Amino acid sequence: MPLKIPPATQSKFAKLGIRTPFDLVLHLPLRYEDETKITRVADLVPGESAQVEGEIIHSEVMFRPRRSLVCQLQDDSGILYLRFLNFYPSQQKQLAVGKRIRALGEPRMGFFGDEMVHPKCRNAGESTPLKQALTPVYPTTAGLPQLTLTKHIHAALNELQLDDTLPEQIRQRLRLPEFEPSVKLLHQPPPDTDEDALLARAHPAWMRIKFDELLAQQLSMRVHYRERSRRVAPKLGAHNKFTDGLLKDLPFALTGAQKKVWHEISADLSRPHPMQRLLQGDVGSGKTVVAALAALQAIENGYQAAFMAPTEILAEQHYLKLRDWLAPLGIEPVWLTGSLKKKDKTAAAERIASGETMLAIGTHALFQTTIEFKKLGLVIVDEQHKFGVQQRLALRGKGTTLLPPVRGKAGMGVESSSTHTSTPTLPDGTTSQSTRPANNASQVAGYLQGRGSYEPHQLMMSATPIPRTLAMSYYADLDVSVIDELPPGRTPIVTKLVSDARREEVFERVRVACLEGRQAYWVCPLIDESEALQLQTALETFATLTQIFPELRIGLAHGKLSSAEKAATMAAFKAGELQLLVATTVIEVGVDVPNASLMVIDHAERMGLAQLHQLRGRVGRGAAESMCVLLFQKPLSELARARLKIIFENTDGFEIAQQDLRLRGPGELLGARQSGVPMLRFADLAEDDKLLDKARDIADEMLRDFPDAAQGHLQRWMANEPDYLRT
């Protein structure tokens, strides 16, 4: 190590994400102070930071409007007031009458005239030289002064080898500056640097850093993508026995988009390498039937399929639907969730282990240590976004894949390696030691380790449309199929924004819709702070609505019901026995009741865009004209207003997601904020899409033609990332 961070301050540096000397190099300034020139007092522009130099001609502690030190600094053009609300005796001494001072700050019209509040002051002799570079201001943390940070960064810049990881011909083709001059410029920009371009991160030096960051990410994802073709999965060819049977029995024909994605999936399944495909399609686009077809192709080949959903309500709905669809084919799925009675769970587990059942449908309980599949060929994960991108990546990083490799031998005679064999590998030699808290991810991961002779194929489904740039970044290790068409005969949903003051009118709409034979959802306000409060709110809403609509049959669904109760309520609603369903956001994903045509979302201003879009997607599934009423409470925050406007103006999930990316950044969108998936620090996926396109192409080119350079680049940028983001 060319330089060391003193142990005493290591934790402070760690807070800033600085663990290695190279991290110091990438700790880039937030902004700059210009101490390279002196501005005359008469030329100061309010609001524009500047440095002045002059003599203190007056200095006094004043008590009005409040206690403060007020000095007058004079140069040959005028007088500027310097004002300090908190000050030390030493400052008072420094700013005594007769002293020559350089003051840097933002001038404004003040109480006394032109003034700077809390300017940065230093003594100036006749010959004090001006700075040769803009002074960087770094993001820092308490107890770590700018000066200390700056000193360490400069040491790192001077002592580290910062040679280029980009092959020269590629660098020139992209017209990017070299790495070392780029970082040096960003840390110490010469006086003539275009400061606006620096601040807007549009300067060529910034472009280089952003490109390198995107390239590292693309390399890591593409390495994973390529590595998959070395792993082994059963060949599940298309025999079109059960699949054709289902297609023949369905009351509808597949849309063109469904056919297209089904062919993509079917082709993947028949290859001897694990499919890892993301099936994207807006709410209501008809992903479930595609999943059923995929399961049937596995079953045709004598392999089991597992279908996992994030909530019990959704899992049960899939179970009921597939049970009906597959009954004529003589296939009987088994149902498994955590809340089953022990006896039933054991029975289900036995049918799965013996291979008596070919299709298991359920929640995460499907992948607990006690569940063993006889011959698992395909895993389907619905509403994959609910599981979070970091969970997916973390599991992938375990060396195998998202979900279980299988114990059975399956007559393949090929052992797949459970360690990484990818090029390029990082020479850190460590094995993954996840310090992640025990969550579903590590639970499944634990299940994976050290087992298996082959991997099942995986189909991940998501209705959360991912903006293109985000998909390219965080899903670049997957193949993606998109259903970009809704089944015919849907009438567009009308969205209404209604202030809470007009609640009565909304009640009337609910009454009319239900009395006309249609059904409605009433979604209770979201209470983030406490589950108990959330429950209480749901109960109160239910009580109130029961009073308001004595003539309606009303049900209540919330997360605290037992699964039997939940299931009974959903079944009754589906059968039309209940007319109005009061529910918490447990119905957010996947619930499908075509006769429901009115959705009321109470306190819509509390919900996120993706959530609103999902909820709204619960209606508009049948032929009747559907409406979604967003009830909101005033006053609206800026963000809430922006969200409601977007959801009001757009029905296309992709457009909504794109706007959401602008509004909230990628962390939230990926469901990754809390769990700390490292996001891009420099590049901005909403702004830098062209750079990302280039990074994607160059990543493939480098892996093909310059593997050493690719490895060097990953080493430089990813050494510090969690295992699963490296390679």
Ligand code: ADP
């Ligand atoms: P999602 O993609 O949101 O999971 P679903 O699979 O739940 O959507 O499908 C929504 C509804 O559309 C279901 O009632 C389903 O049976 C129906 N559906 C699916 N495909 C078609 C089609 N090609 N034509 C008509 N209805 C369809």
Ligand code: MG
């Ligand atoms: Mg669905």
